[in-house]
Amino acid sequence: MTTTVPITLTINGALHQAFVQPWHTLLHVLRDVLHFTGTKRGCNQGICGACSVIVDGEVVRGCLSIAANCQGRTITTIEGLANGNTLSNVQQAFLELGAVQCGYCMPGMIIAATALLKRTPKPTEEEIREGLSGNLCRCSGYVKVVRAVQVASERGTS
Amino acid sequence: MQIAETFAVAAPIERVWRFITDPATVAPCVPGCQSYEVLTATSYKATIQIALGPIKTNFNVIVDLTKAEPPTYLASTARGEEGGKASTLTAKSELRLLANGPGATTVSYASEVALVGRLGKFGLGMMKKKAKSIGEEFAVAFRTRVEAETASQGGTAGEVLSADNAQAGA
Amino acid sequence: MKFYQPTTLKQALKVLANEDDARCLAGGATLVAMMNANLLAPSALVSLSAVKGLAGITRRKNGSVTIGAMTRHQAVADTAALDGGQRLVREAAALIGHPAIRNMGTIGGSISHADPAADYPTALVTANATVTIENSRAKREIDAQNFFTGYLETALEPGDIVVAVSIPAGVAGAGSAYEKFARVQGDFATVSAGVVLALEKGVCRHARIAVGGCAATPIRVAAAEAKLVGSRLQDSAVAAAGVLLAAACDPIDDFRGSSEYRLMILPTILARAVSKARVRAETVS
Ligand SMILES: Cc1cc2nc3c(=O)[nH]c(=O)nc-3n(C[C@H](O)[C@H](O)[C@H](O)COP(=O)(O)OP(=O)(O)OC[C@H]3O[C@@H](n4cnc5c(N)ncnc54)[C@H](O)[C@@H]3O)c2cc1C
Ligand code: FES
Ligand code: FES
Numbered sequence: 001m002t003t004t005v006p007i008t009l010t011i012n013g014a015l016h017q018a019f020v021q022p023w024h025t026l027l028h029v030l031r032d033v034l035h036f037t038g039t040k041r042g043c044n045q046g047i048c049g050a051c052s053v054i055v056d057g058e059v060v061r062g063c064l065s066i067a068a069n070c071q072g073r074t075i076t077t078i079e080g081l082a083n084g085n086t087l088s089n090v091q092q093a094f095l096e097l098g099a100v101q102c103g104y105c106m107p108g109m110i111i112a113a114t115a116l117l118k119r120t121p122k123p124t125e126e127e128i129r130e131g132l133s134g135n136l137c138r139c140s141g142y143v144k145v146v147r148a149v150q151v152a153s154e155r156g157t158s
Numbered sequence: 159m160q161i162a163e164t165f166a167v168a169a170p171i172e173r174v175w176r177f178i179t180d181p182a183t184v185a186p187c188v189p190g191c192q193s194y195e196v197l198t199a200t201s202y203k204a205t206i207q208i209a210l211g212p213i214k215t216n217f218n219v220i221v222d223l224t225k226a227e228p229p230t231y232l233a234s235t236a237r238g239e240e241g242g243k244a245s246t247l248t249a250k251s252e253l254r255l256l257a258n259g260p261g262a263t264t265v266s267y268a269s270e271v272a273l274v275g276r277l278g279k280f281g282l283g284m285m286k287k288k289a290k291s292i293g294e295e296f297a298v299a300f301r302t303r304v305e306a307e308t309a310s311q312g313g314t315a316g317e318v319l320s321a322d323n324a325q326a327g328a
Numbered sequence: 329m330k331f332y333q334p335t336t337l338k339q340a341l342k343v344l345a346n347e348d349d350a351r352c353l354a355g356g357a358t359l360v361a362m363m364n365a366n367l368l369a370p371s372a373l374v375s376l377s378a379v380k381g382l383a384g385i386t387r388r389k390n391g392s393v394t395i396g397a398m399t400r401h402q403a404v405a406d407t408a409a410l411d412g413g414q415r416l417v418r419e420a421a422a423l424i425g426h427p428a429i430r431n432m433g434t435i436g437g438s439i440s441h442a443d444p445a446a447d448y449p450t451a452l453v454t455a456n457a458t459v460t461i462e463n464s465r466a467k468r469e470i471d472a473q474n475f476f477t478g479y480l481e482t483a484l485e486p487g488d489i490v491v492a493v494s495i496p497a498g499v500a501g502a503g504s505a506y507e508k509f510a511r512v513q514g515d516f517a518t519v520s521a522g523v524v525l526a527l528e529k530g531v532c533r534h535a536r537i538a539v540g541g542c543a544a545t546p547i548r549v550a551a552a553e554a555k556l557v558g559s560r561l562q563d564s565a566v567a568a569a570g571v572l573l574a575a576a577c578d579p580i581d582d583f584r585g586s587s588e589y590r591l592m593i594l595p596t597i598l599a600r601a602v603s604k605a606r607v608r609a610e611t612v613s
Contacts, residue, residue, distance in 0.1 A: 003330045022331035022373050023363055044364045046357055046429065058402075058431040064360040065432070066353060068331045069375050115427065133513040134426025211442070211480020212351070213367055244366060276366045283582030284444070284479045287544065 005068040011036065012080025020067040027051045027062030030077060038078035038107045042136075049135030052108035052115075053077050059115035078107035081114060090114050093152035094145070101139035109135045113149045122153055159273075159286045164266035165297040169308040171257040174265065175229035177304050178253065187299035189292045192216065200224075206238070210281060210288055215240050217247055230255050245275030261308070265297075330372035337462065337491065340379050345464040345487045347372045352489060354398060354437030357429055382436070382491065385409050391497025397436025397490045405430060413455065413502035413524045414495045415608070420451035420506040420522070426514040436490040439475065442482045442545075445516035445584065449476050450540030451506050453548060454522030458494045463487040476545035499534045502526040503608030507601035509593060511584060517541040518585040519594050523601040525556070525609045532556045537569065539598065542577035542590055549576045556602070566602050570595030 002021060009016050011034065018033050027044075030036040030053070042048035044063045051062035054076040081088040087095065090113050100106050109132065116123060116131035123131060128149045129142075137145065167174050177183045181202045185194045194204040200223040207216050219238030226232050236249040251269040258264055271289065272278075330347070334340040344350055350372035353359060362368045376382055382398035387409040395404060395417075404410070405422035424430055424438070424447050438448045439459065452459075452472040459475045461468050464487060472493075475483050484490070508520040519541045526534035535556040538546040552572040559565035579590040 001330060005331050022329040023369075025360060025364070045361045049426070049428065052428055059428045060432050061357070061428050063364065064356045066331075066356055066360060066373065066375070068373075069333070069353065069356070069377055071333075112427065119427075130513060131427055134428050212362070279365065280362075280367055281479075281582075283580030283584075287479060287578075287580055 003068075005071070007067060007071045009070060009072075010074040012076060018067070022066070022068055024067045025063050026053065026055075026065040026067045026070050026075070029067040030062060030075075036077050036079055040104055040107055042104070042108075047136070048105070049108040049112060050105055052111040052135065054111060054115055057118070059112050076111070076114075078111060081110065088114065089155050090117065090149070090152045093148040093155070097144050097148040097151060099140060099144040099148040101137075105135060105137040105139075109137065109145060113145075113152065116149070117153055121156075123149070125150070159271050159282070159289065160268065161271060161286075161289045161293050162266070162268040163290075163293040163297055164264060165301060166258070167263045167265055167301045167304050168261060169263060169304045170261055171229050171255050171263045173308060174255055174263040174304055177300070177307075178255075178265070179223075179226070179228075179232065183303065184300070187296055187303060189295045189299070200226075208277075208288075210277075210284060213277070213280070215245075215277070217245075219247070240275070240277070243275075245273060245277040247274075248272050265300075329370065332372060332374045333378050334374065334376075335378045335380060337379055337381065337489070340374055340376060341462060341464040341487070341489060343372070343374050344489065347374075350374050352376055352437075352440070354434040354440075355400065355432040356437075357425075357433040358437060358441045358443075376436070376489070383434075392494055394492050394494045395435050396492050398434050399436075401425070401430035401433045401435070401438070402427070404435060410495065412608075413498035413504045413526075416504040416506035416522050416524065416605075417448075417451045417455050417457070417495055419504075420447040420508075420520075423447055423506070423508050429514070435493055439472075439493065440482060440484060440490055442476055442478075442480050443516065444479060444544055444546075444580075445518075445520075445541045447506070447508060447517060447520060447540070450517075450520050450538050450546040451522045452493060452495070453538040453546040454506070454524055454536055455495045455504070456498065456536065458496070459490060460492045460494065461488050462491050463489070467491075473546075473548060479544045481544075498524060499526045501609065502534060503605045503610070505601045505604035505608065507597050507604065509597050516584065519579075519590050519597045521594070521598045521601040522546075523598070523605040525561070525602070525605045527561075527606070527609045530560055532559055532561050537573065537598065537601075539573050539577065539594060541584070542574075542579045542594060544578075547573060547576050549573050552576075561602060561606050563599070566599050567595055570598045573598065 004019050030039050040050035042050035046061045046064045053062045055073050112135045128146050185191050190207040192205040202221045204219050217238035221236045224233045232253040234251050238247040249269050249271040253267040256264040332343045351370040353373045353375045383396045385407050386394045393409050401421045401424045410418040457472040458469050504524040506522045508517045521539045524536040535553045538548045540546050549572050552569040555569040574591045574594050579587045581587045
């Protein structure tokens with residue numbers, strides 16, 4: 001016997017409903033049910049960080065979060081950072097500094113950087129590296145990523 | 159991964175050979191062996207439970223004896239699959255017996271085991287330790303059994319066990 | 329697969345008692361990864377997220393600190409409640425994985441999974457912690473040292489839930505440290521060491537050591553601790569303790585390091601932990 005669980009999520013400010021199976025992850029529901037495909041699936045094992053999303057103000061792994069356990073929670077994905085056509089500070093800094101190459105890791109990286117700056121608005125380079133240590137990028141070598149977070153931090157929040 | 163073990167048994171080499179080549183006496187010494195079936199004179203089928211922490215699974219293993227030189231050398235291959243074929247296990251093993259006087263035998267074996275599939279990706283280092291401890295448990299169980307029979311002067315323990323296990327295997 | 333979201337411990341224990349092969353879902357950082365890898369498919373998930381009273385850190389009058397099973401790693405890393413001989417537990421929590429993992433993972437989940445390379449087991453054994461376990465019939469307490477029994481194996485029986493972990497106040501004036509060597513930031517330990525020390529005029533009068541990543545469970549050796557007690561923690565005493573610990577270890581070979589490598593670096597990791605704990609004990613006393 002399987003329980004089908006009805007859930008309601010607030011995603012980027014709007015209410016969404018879905019019926020999920022107990023083993024469905026938040027990542028699955030976001031991407032494959034509700035089509036928020038900005039959030040990426042890399043390893044599905046919690047290692048790469050591509051699936052990072054913010055749940056109730058904290059960065060977590062979408063691939064390790066059981067969707068049924070997220071009933072009633074507030075979620076921010078990469079799609080929710082910009083305000084209309086205006087990018088968030090972090091997005092803008094990543095764009096300007098050319099921190100993005102293939103881009104696959106970027107939704108997770110930018111979400112993690114956003115969460116980091118919320119917790120530590122003026123991080124040291126060390127703190128930036130630690131804060132993003134759970135986000136792997138196979139292209140960039142991280143130098144410009146770190147720089148972009150510094151620039152976003154200098155410009156202030158959001 | 160390689161697993162090797164050497165242990166001493168206080169019994170004559172012929173008896174050790176008889177025990178180790180008879181599935182009825184050897185199967186109950188294999189940790190996790192749920193049941194076995196004799197297919198031909200040189201091949202057996204067994205169900206073996208493997209557990210690592212929360213993971214518990216049964217492998218259906220077919221063992222083929224590929225070379226026997228009684229009472230000192232036995233080579234075998236084993237191939238097993240989990241239900242649903244989620245992982246496969248293959249092993250090539252060699253067993254050597256050495257007489258250490260009239261009532262003592264040294265048993266040594268070496269296996270090259272490969273695990274492919276879902277379990278092959280998980281905790282290989284721990285699996286290897288687990289395999290080693292299974293080897294040690296086997297050695298203790300086997301020695302106890304052979305020596306018990308030897309102590310009762312070649313009694314019928316072996317036959318009684320084989321009856322029990324023929325049932326378990328059916 | 330079924331999904332349960334109990335709101336009381338009693339309900340959670342009842343579900344666990346009645347469902348064969350049900351598993352608690354804490355942070356999911358390990359359980360869901362294993363489900364995704366097709367390694368586990370429990371008959372039911374019993375989420376502990378909504379169970380009242382399982383999360384939080386309480387400091388008692390006698391100085392002991394109780395950490396609820398559902399307390400996230402980040403909350404332990406941030407707490408001011410753990411100090412002196414208890415500080416290494418907070419230090420270990422801060423070194424677990426990455427921010428997202430620390431926001432998800434819980435102390436109850438970490439010790440129940442009992443990975444020999446995880447950080448809490450070693451820190452808790454060093455700090456002489458007690459694990460409180462409950463099932464539908466009874467409640468019991470067990471020393472951290474006896475809780476860990478093997479590779480991914482613990483004293484937990486089917487139907488048990490870890491409710492809390494308590495860290496005693498320990499020896500007055502003690503300093504402690506947790507040192508971890510990992511290949512990259514946020515990886516499990518190749519080798520780790522926890523140390524609690526108390527000094528009197530530069531002479532060690534109390535020592536407790538455990539090393540992680542070097543055997544199926546955290547390893548403590550009374551004789552190694554005895555090498556430090558009465559010494560001035562000079563290099564030779566610390567090295568002698570390292571030799572005794574290494575002799576009691578039997579590390580695995582894997583991508584985090586060969587068995588030989590782990591044994592080789594163990595004394596260095598121990599020495600680092602000792603020197604940190606010593607400085608802290610000196611500032612306390
Ligand atoms: C990328 C990554 C890096 C990591 N790095 C580290 C690291 O450096 N150091 C480290 O120590 N750990 C590390 N971890 C593991 C992490 O700490 C996990 O959070 C932890 O091992 C499990 O905690 P959880 O709360 O997520 O438990 P879950 O995954 O929910 O559960 C784990 C197991 O414990 C059982 N369980 C959970 N809670 C209880 C309870 N209260 N009572 C009884 N049983 C229970 C579950 O049924 C399950 O079998 C890492 C994990 C990931 C994904
Ligand atoms: S997909 Fe979730 S961490 Fe890689
Ligand atoms: S930009 Fe390609 S993986 Fe990061």
